[in-house]
Amino acid sequence: MIVNNQKKIDFFKRYFSKKKLICVDTEFERKKTYYSKLSIITLSDGDKFFIFDILENPSNLITLRDLFKSKKLLKILHGGSQDIEIFLNHKINIQPFFDTQIAAGFLGFDKNISYANIVKKFVKKKIDKTHQKTNWLKRPIMKSQINYLKKDVIYLKKIYNSQIKLLSKFKKLNFAKEEFKLLIQNIKNNKGINSKFKKK
Numbered sequence: 776m777i778v779n780n781q782k783k784i785d786f787f788k789r790y791f792s793k794k795k796l797i798c799v800d801t802e803f804e805r806k807k808t809y810y811s812k813l814s815i816i817t818l819s820d821g822d823k824f825f826i827f828d829i830l831e832n833p834s835n836l837i838t839l840r841d842l843f844k845s846k847k848l849l850k851i852l853h854g855g856s857q858d859i860e861i862f863l864n865h866k867i868n869i870q871p872f873f874d875t876q877i878a879a880g881f882l883g884f885d886k887n888i889s890y891a892n893i894v895k896k897f898v899k900k901k902i903d904k905t906h907q908k909t910n911w912l913k914r915p916i917m918k919s920q921i922n923y924l925k926k927d928v929i930y931l932k933k934i935y936n937s938q939i940k941l942l943s944k945f946k947k948l949n950f951a952k953e954e955f956k957l958l959i960q961n962i963k964n965n966k967g968i969n970s971k972f973k974k975k
Contacts, residue, residue: 779828799816813829
């Protein structure tokens, strides 16, 4: 669902009002920018999914800022360093969060495992990453792009549930949590700036 009117915003708020976790992904442009240009935020609970077009409706950030401020809501990401940078730049609380890519590293997988590969490993699904390098600043959003956005978040809950069990079984959950803390501290120290540009 693309959240593009007040009725859908109200439904989104009610839907997540009592949820304990939310799966998160962002689309943005940062190849030639000092700070990322946020385009889209996609959210899911593993069942329904919601697409917020920030480029068209920047006021949607207020809705997300209100929801994310809850410290009881766990945010699930994959390879989320750039997502976290974006949320911090927009003063959106991302803590507490869980990064499935970091967790995978503690479970013996490649520490930089792609989302497509982690879905294949934990969910036994093959996903199409054709739109991975799409220009997300271009409008309108196509149906194939909507399907891509959906699949980028819809499996995160299943992956998270599997990883939590394994991390607990092998007594590695606390190590992963420490790594999450280190990640966000490093991002805060960098002040959300594109590191490539900062070096220059």
